[in-house]
Amino acid sequence: MRLTNTLSGYQRRWLMSDITAGLVVAALITPQAMAYALLAGMPPQAGLYAALLPVLAYALLGSSPILAVGPVAVIALMTFEALHNVATPGSAEYLSMASALALLTGLWLLLFYLIDLGRWTTFISHSVISAFTSATAILIVVSQLKYITGIPLPGGSSLWQTxxxxSNDYPQWQPEAVAIALAxxxxxxxxxxxxxxxxxxxxLWLSSLLNKAGPLAAVAMGIAVVQAVTPTIATIGELPAGLPVLALPALTIDQWQTLLPAAAVIALIGYLSSLSVAEALAPLPDSTSAANAEPSTPPRLRTNQELLALGIANLAAAINQxxxxxxxxxxxxxxxxxxxxxxxxxxxxxxxVALVCLFASRLFMDLPYAVLAVIIVSAVLPLISFSDARRAWHFQKSDGLVWLTTFTAVLAAGAVDGILLGMVLSxxxxxxxxxEPHIAEIGRVGDSDHFRNVKRHQVTTSTQVLMIRIDENLYFANGQYLEDVIRQxxxxxxxxxxxxxxxSAINHIDFSGFETLQHLLRELRKQHIQLHLAEVKGPVMDQLGKTNLLEELAPGQVFFTASEALRTLADC
Structure with a gap:
């Protein structure tokens, strides 16, 4: 475990840029963190706590210099979905279970780190992630309507129930809440x-700070309206002053077991979404105008290191309440x-953010929940996009089906169940x-040593030799299909x-694939037909060399190239 980016090779000329960015992000994350805590069913201060030790842990261990870790809307909603049925949102038991969920999420991420899951960056297809993100954003928007309208809604209501x-209770909408939300x-x-x-x-530093201060301006406006007009709408009240007391959550064995599946899904989604953000925003090499200065190379994003950093960040969130x-x-x-x-x-x-927790907690006591809800809505609306669905459907119907199924399942059954269904369908x-892989009969192109599909190209074949190429690994799921194609x-x-x-396209053969070759060899011999192999890759030959297949194959041969096979066997 080593420190990355922050302390290694730091250049003094970067200091002002980092200070400016820290100020800007602090101005953004303060209202956002409280809003996302609301979304997770937690008190507002829990969002601020999530922006303390977890952010520091990632800063010391993460491999991305740009990624801003902390409370996130999608993960907050998944937290609420995992907990609202087992504890009352806002209760002491709920807060303890939320910390436990963070602890289990961190442990899952560390387990993924130990098994080097960072290399499996395509574990969940893009169609699943895209559909999940769009549907979850819609659920987040709908979940905030109770604060915008002032109508209490049952916790964990489905989209249809909400x-x-x-629609049934619209006469009870609170005009003050709606007005403040619209403003x-x-x-x-x-x-x-x-x-x-x-x-x-x-x-530049002042311009960046002011450009991103919109959420703070909305917070100030909401507080000012409440203090001036005193409308009868819900506000967050006084936040506890000071930093959180560090402690591990105490739950029963049954409660820990209940949270395990949801924590695994949250760990996967959190990692993949974080990785995609880090890769999309990876900085380019810094070309400087100084004549004798050399451009600096940005740190390389290390996928497995991200698992470690995010895992420790979630463990920090667990002990940080x-x-x-x-x-x-x-x-x-x-x-x-x-x-x-x-x-x-x-x-x-x-x-x-720590200074806000220590000295500014009373500033937010008149902040309306409706304003926090609007901050959430404005943050997630850009995540709703149907262009990926349209492109996936036009490219390949099965990918479009995965997108549509995941999207519908998330809306109908919730984020965790929806994405699990999408993963299973993928x-x-x-x-x-x-x-049922692509299997082609091939022949020689002209007088060359190139071989192509007989259905797509003008090729030369032999009436005595059938040359078959399977464009897939040979394993338990497709062995029977290969035999059927050759038989037909x-x-x-x-x-x-x-x-x-x-x-030439086979990189791996499992034991079932080996048995397929054995069965094919015996079936062909019954028909007085000899099986041969050609262009077998080294690792596959190593696998076959552990068996007696090559001895059984004789007088069949293993040819170095398809051209050699056709030239030899056509003359027999």
Whole structure:
């Protein structure tokens, strides 16, 4: 375990950029953290706690200089879904279980680190992640409608139940809550459009700070309205002053077991989403204008190191009375735009958030929940996108089906069950595709040594030699299919005396694949046809060399190339 990015090879000229980025992200994360705690069913201070030790842990161990770790909307919603049925949101038991969920998430991530899961970055398909993100964003928006309208809704209501409650109880909407929410939403979007035009002539650090201060402005507006008008709407009240007391959650064995599956899914989603953000925002080499200076190379993103860093960050969240954390896309974009060069920017953010916890807790006591809800909605609306579904469907119907199924399942059954269904469907469709791989009869192209599919190219073949190429590994799911294809081709007529299995695309053969070759060899011999192999890769030959197949194959041969096989056998 070693420190990365922050302390190693730091250059003094980066300091001002990191300080600026730390200030900007602190201004953004303070209201966001309280809002995401609300989404997770936690008190607002838990969101601030999630922006302390977890952020510091990642800053010291992470391999991305840009990734901003902390409370994230999607993970907050998954936390709520995992806990609201087993404990009352906001209760002491619920807070303890949220910390336990963070602890288990961290342990899962460390287990993934130990088994080197960082190399398996495509464990969940892009279609599943895209559909999950869009559907979860919709669920997040719907979950905040109770604060925007002022209508209490049952905890954990489905999309349909929430829509039904809102439509039936619309006369009970609180006009003050709706008005403040609309004002906050208008302020946020007008801030994004107007402020950059006003601040373009200011110094870069000040311009970045003001451009990203929209959530803080919405918070200030909401507090000012409550203090001036005193409307009858819910506010967060006074936050506990001071830093959290460090402690491990105490639960029963049954409670720990209940949380294990949800923690595993949260760990996977948190890791994959964080990794995708870190890769998308990876900095380019720093080319400097100084004549004698050399450009600096940004740190290389190490996928397995990210598992370690995120795992320790979640363990820190557990002892910090918080909930699971991950890398946030919005904050990471802001971090990079504000000029962050290393994770020192995150350490500065931690210091500023700690000061808020120590000295500014009373400032937020009149903050309306409706404003926090709007901050959440504005943060997740850009995540809703259907373009991936359209592109996946046009490219390959099965990928489009995975997207649609995952999206529908998340909306109907919740985030955890929905993404599990999407993962299972992806696996089933993959096994189906690989169980019926592309198998081609091939022939020689002209007088060359190149061989191509007889259905696609003008090639030369032999009436006595059938050359078959399987474009997939040979394993338990597709062995029978290979035998069926060869059997059908032999039944179509001709005087085939030799079958050559070209293994140029076979990288692995399992035991079932070996048995397929044995069975094929015996079946062909009954028909007085000899089986041969060609272009078998070294690792596959090593596997076959552990068996007696090569002895059984004689007088069949193992040819170095398909060209050699056809030249030799066509003359027999």
């Amino acid at each position: 829509a039904t409650h809102l 906050a939403l208008l302020l946020l979007y007008s801030w994004q459009w107007l402020i950059p035009k006003i601040t373009c002539r200011l110094p 918080a909930f699971p954390v991950a890398g946030g896309f919005g904050r990471s974009v802001v971090n990079r735009a504000a000029g962050a060069r290393t994770q020192l920017a995150s350490i500065i953010t931690v210091v500023l 696996l089933v469709l993959y096994l189906r595709r690989s169980s 081709r032999l039944q179509s007529g001709g005087h085939i005396r030799h079958v050559v299995l070209v293994g």
